[in-house]
Amino acid sequence: MLDADFFRRWMTAAAASVDREAERLTALDSPIGDADHGSNLQRGFRVVAATLEKESPDIPGEILQLAGRQLISTVGGASGPLYGTLLRRTGKALGDAAEVSREQLAQALRAGVEALMALGGAAPGDKTMVDTLVPAMEALGTSFEAARAAAEEGAVATTPLQARKGRASYLGERSIGHQDPGATSSALLIAALVEAAGE
Ligand code: ADP
Ligand code: MG
Ligand code: MG
Numbered sequence: 001m002l003d004a005d006f007f008r009r010w011m012t013a014a015a016a017s018v019d020r021e022a023e024r025l026t027a028l029d030s031p032i033g034d035a036d037h038g039s040n041l042q043r044g045f046r047v048v049a050a051t052l053e054k055e056s057p058d059i060p061g062e063i064l065q066l067a068g069r070q071l072i073s074t075v076g077g078a079s080g081p082l083y084g085t086l087l088r089r090t091g092k093a094l095g096d097a098a099e100v101s102r103e104q105l106a107q108a109l110r111a112g113v114e115a116l117m118a119l120g121g122a123a124p125g126d127k128t129m130v131d132t133l134v135p136a137m138e139a140l141g142t143s144f145e146a147a148r149a150a151a152e153e154g155a156v157a158t159t160p161l162q163a164r165k166g167r168a169s170y171l172g173e174r175s176i177g178h179q180d181p182g183a184t185s186s187a188l189l190i191a192a193l194v195e196a197a198g199e
Contacts, residue, residue, distance in 0.1 A: 001099035002060065002105060003060065004056070004098070006196055007196075008063060017189075018045045019045070021038065022038035028178070032167070032175045032181075033168055037185065038181075040075045040076065041075065044075040045071075047070045051070050052066070060094050061093075061096060061108075063091065064087045064090050064094065067087050067091075068088030068089075068091060071083050071084035071087065079185070083129075083189075085116050086113065086116045086133070102140065106137060109133075112137075113133045116133070117130055120166075121165060122165040126161075127158045127162065127180045128163070128182055129185070130183075131154045132151045132182075135150040136151035136187075144193070144194045147190055147194065154186075155180070158179055158183045159177060159178065160176060162175055163180070
């Protein structure tokens, strides 16, 4: 079962990973965006990690909702409200259980990803974080490792796509041939989840 410590480890591992990979995320956002994705997420996840050090709820759902609120209030770019909504809605779906199963987390993530899609209007194939999160959330029903692999594949598979949402869509066909920064950071968040599970 996944307890509050697991969710703290997930958020802490995500913050560390975003810190390590910030330059790469910003570099990916340079040809098809405005070169700020790494710094946007770095600012947000640093606040998430610091907040969870100060006040740490013992309820998994509350940890995710707290993290989501911090991302919404500290990240200026499109990714802040999108990831914030993902975490808040996932946390809300977990309710006030002290521990949840992997299957329950997969169900809750489905609600979170659907809320993110409703907010941004993106569907799979639009070259966004959705291309990573949908297959990852589906594979999480099978295993943590399957989710990690599906996320990585989803991120890489955005390269040949033409962007239909977000800043990259303004480039039309010129967005083809570049891996999407948000799909890449989503793969980091899923990898951090698997790391927290110790798998
Ligand atoms: P901004 O584009 O405002 O500078 P970021 O650079 O932080 O924001 O995030 C860009 C990423 O956000 C993109 O690579 C894409 O994955 C994701 N994104 C942008 N718009 C949408 C949307 N409408 N739906 C889903 N994801 C989106
Ligand atoms: Mg950007
Ligand atoms: Mg920006």
